[in-house]
Amino acid sequence: MKKGLLIVFSGPSGVGKGTVRKQLFKNESLNLAYSISMTTRLPRKGEVDKQDYFFVTKEEFEEALKKDELLEHAQFIGNYYGTPKFYVEKLREEGKNVFLEIEVEGAKQVLDYYKDDPGVLSMFLVPPSLRDLENRIRGRRSEEESVIRQRLNKAKREMDLKKNYQFIILNDNVNRASEEISRIIELKLVAYHKEQELKK
Numbered sequence: 506m507k508k509g510l511l512i513v514f515s516g517p518s519g520v521g522k523g524t525v526r527k528q529l530f531k532n533e534s535l536n537l538a539y540s541i542s543m544t545t546r547l548p549r550k551g552e553v554d555k556q557d558y559f560f561v562t563k564e565e566f567e568e569a570l571k572k573d574e575l576l577e578h579a580q581f582i583g584n585y586y587g588t589p590k591f592y593v594e595k596l597r598e599e600g601k602n603v604f605l606e607i608e609v610e611g612a613k614q615v616l617d618y619y620k621d622d623p624g625v626l627s628m629f630l631v632p633p634s635l636r637d638l639e640n641r642i643r644g645r646r647s648e649e650e651s652v653i654r655q656r657l658n659k660a661k662r663e664m665d666l667k668k669n670y671q672f673i674i675l676n677d678n679v680n681r682a683s684e685e686i687s688r689i690i691e692l693k694l695v696a697y698h699k700e701q702e703l704k705k
């Protein structure tokens with residue numbers, strides 16, 4: 506069994522990471538497995554527990570931290586977010602390409618931790634413009650003005666960290682961006698498996 510990739514996917518709040526991810530997951534040949542995060546944020550309308558996130562209390566999150574159950578974690582506008590360790594490596598060993606959709610602080614922890622792992626692929630999704638990003642965040646209409654402002658400020662700071670990633674993808678169009686990402690995953694996988702073969 507060939508080991509799968511660890512794909513770290515970031516981008517500012519509102520850039521459309523979720524939409525691009527859903528498009529990517531339609532392509533079964535990519536063999537992706539979504540890493541479901543744990544968060545203390547309340548569910549948005551339509552979000553499902555254990556599917557979109559493990560929605561937990563602050564106490565439950567802190568307990569998971571204490572037990573060292575998280576691969577990385579970060580605070581984002583007053584809430585905790587983190588990646589449960591339990592199945593990231595297990596799924597990779599099973600040949601799945603594990604997909605982490607996480608913000609920049611947590612991504613940095615993962616990229617540092619896995620810095621010598623040739624199976625890590627990092628990508629950062631950017632909007633066509635900051636104006637476009639603001640329109641999208643406002644278009645969601647699920648949050649109050651103060652939270653929208655915080656998300657916008659955070660988005661600007663997050664954009665500065667795109668240099669930490671191997672690939673920067675422009676989300677000018679969901680289908681085009683997803684196609685580009687699919688091609689990058691396929692090429693990376695060929696290179697990674699070849700490298701594993703050579704090591705044997």
Ligand code: 5GP
Nearest residue numbers: 542543578579581586587588606607608611
């Ligand atoms: P949202 O509240 O919009 O669902 O997520 C806010 C930000 O947290 C997004 O950038 C999202 O990608 C990120 N995020 C989601 N899960 C995790 C996680 O497990 N760890 C980290 N560090 N960030 C996460």
